[in-house]
Each structure stands twice: as structure tokens, then as C-alpha cells.
Amino acid sequence: MTTLEVRDLVKEFTLRSGLRRTRLRAVHRVGFTLVPGRTVALVGASGSGKSTVARMIARLEKPTSGTIAAVGPDGARIEDRHYRDHVQMVFQDPFASLNPFHSIEHHLARPLVLHGRAKGREQVRDRAAQLLERVNLPAGLMDRRPHELSGGQRQRVAIARALAPGAQVIVADEPVSMLDVSSRLGVLNLLARLQREDDLAVLYITHDLATARHFSDSILVMNRGRIVERGPADDVILDPRHPYTKTLAAAAPDPELRGRLRSADPGPEASSDRDHLTYDHEAGRWVDIDADAQAAVTAA
Numbered sequence: 001m002t003t004l005e006v007r008d009l010v011k012e013f014t015l016r017s018g019l020r021r022t023r024l025r026a027v028h029r030v031g032f033t034l035v036p037g038r039t040v041a042l043v044g045a046s047g048s049g050k051s052t053v054a055r056m057i058a059r060l061e062k063p064t065s066g067t068i069a070a071v072g073p074d075g076a077r078i079e080d081r082h083y084r085d086h087v088q089m090v091f092q093d094p095f096a097s098l099n100p101f102h103s104i105e106h107h108l109a110r111p112l113v114l115h116g117r118a119k120g121r122e123q124v125r126d127r128a129a130q131l132l133e134r135v136n137l138p139a140g141l142m143d144r145r146p147h148e149l150s151g152g153q154r155q156r157v158a159i160a161r162a163l164a165p166g167a168q169v170i171v172a173d174e175p176v177s178m179l180d181v182s183s184r185l186g187v188l189n190l191l192a193r194l195q196r197e198d199d200l201a202v203l204y205i206t207h208d209l210a211t212a213r214h215f216s217d218s219i220l221v222m223n224r225g226r227i228v229e230r231g232p233a234d235d236v237i238l239d240p241r242h243p244y245t246k247t248l249a250a251a252a253p254d255p256e257l258r259g260r261l262r263s264a265d266p267g268p269e270a271s272s273d274r275d276h277l278t279y280d281h282e283a284g285r286w287v288d289i290d291a292d293a294q295a296a297v298t299a300a
């Protein structure tokens, strides 16, 4: 069983406008652990830095500093060349993530062969059919091309492809936000079932608090590159502490979330002086990550 350990992750981008260069810190000291059999939701509004975290985990972006490590059951860090056997992504856009020129079989066969999970035409085809079955798609779709499938079916193929290498950590970045409302729940239920059956560690990235609560064990709330609140899903949603989480919940379309929030007293924490702090529900206190990191350096 694989665990994913993200520690003190920072990502800065250089922005150029004419001759001027500025640095944008898109991710600031983000840390969390994904463990088998648990789903962690990373929630935040557009631009909060969620996708940048996902892209670093997918190794599409290099962190400015900090570490991302897949760790095996023996506690040893998995070597870089085997990282993708263990950690796979499901992206937001199933239209862009599948190649229109290749069959569904090709999309599944490639990772099966590359990651040494099947060889020989017959075995590859059998395994691909099994993967389709796992995501509730008929094996008859194997010879089709992506454009012949609905958005929901394509996203199921993308999930099957993520499972093909035998990955135990799945990062799903807004996996249903581009789908019809009618197919969203089916795809989220599918991810939840696979997670239970395979004991997967899942990072579910979303701006939707209601599905974050329903499909996750714990929630990380991200604002302007920082984790501003973290804890068990119900605690974060039903007893939000950070003003940003309260604002997110107040804007949620789910009337149950809004109703609970209206009755909650915002209290002195509603002031913006909490912007740089994280409320940690497990510790039951506010944490200043910059100060804590400084203290750790001083103590070392």
C-alpha cells in the first residue's frame, strides 16, 4: 500500500509584463499525507492553487521547494522511475485528456504494457476489458474512439486508465466539473467504490463543498496558495472557522450548508487577521505555518 507525503510545498511563477518581472507565489508551504483507503478533498475557489498542487503531484510542474514522495508499506521512498506505477491522475477535461485518434483499447493497452501489467495482444485485450468492466463500461466500447463516447463515459475511461498501472494513489482534479449534471454523481460514486475496493488513497480536488463533504474523509481548504483550514470533513463543513471557509460555505448552492452557517456565530475569527493562519480541527487550534516552520528551524 502506497502513501503520498507532501511536505512544505512551494511553487512560484515568474510573470513578465513588458520589461517588468514579478514573482507569483501560487502555492505556499502546503503539506498533507494521503493514506490508503482515505479520500482527502482539496477545496478552494478558482485561482487558489489547487491545480498547481495537482500538477506538481503529477510531475507536470517542478516545485520551487518542498517534497512530494510516494512511500511504500516498508516506509521506504519509492524511486522516481516507479513513481507513476503508484501515483496517477484523473484530469478535469475528459475531452482533452484522451487522444481522438486512438481507440479506447489503445488508451488502456498503453499503460498496461508500459507498466508491465500485461503483455501479448490477447492478455492486453483481456485486461483492458476487465478495466472497462470495473468502471461499468461494456467491453464493446474497446474499438470505439473517444468522440463516440459521452463525457461521463470518457471520464470513466480516464479512471480506468489511471487504474491500469495498478496505481494506489489517485489524484482527481475537478473530475466531474465538465460533465453533465446527470453523469456527475455516477462518476463520483464510481471513484468512491473503486477507492473502497482497492483501498486507494485519493486526493479529490474540487470547488464544491457539498461533494467534498460527501465523498471525503477530510478536507483541506485552500486560499491564495495556503491551506487555511483542515480537518475531518464534517468538522470543516459544519463548523468552519476560517473566514474564507465561511465565505465559501455561504456561497455554496447546497441549502443545508448555507442554513447551518447562517445559524453559526462568525465570532471574532471573522476578521481578516486570520488570513495567514490555518485552523487545524484535529489540533483544535490556529496554526501559523510560517512561525511554526521558523520555530522548527531554530530548534534544529
Ligand SMILES: Nc1ncnc2c1ncn2[C@@H]1O[C@H](COP(=O)(O)OP(=O)(O)OP(=O)(O)O)[C@@H](O)[C@H]1O
Pocket (backbone or CB within 6 Å): 013, 014, 015, 024, 026, 044, 045, 046, 047, 048, 049, 050, 051, 052, 053
Ligand atoms: N504556468 C503558470 N504561469 C503563471 N501563473 C500561473 C501558472 N499556473 C498557474 N498560475 C497562477 O497560479 C495561481 C493558482 O492557479 P491554479 O490553476 O493552481 O488555481 P486553481 O485553484 O486550480 O484554479 P482553477 O480551479 O481555476 O483551476 C493563479 O493565480 C494562476 O493564475
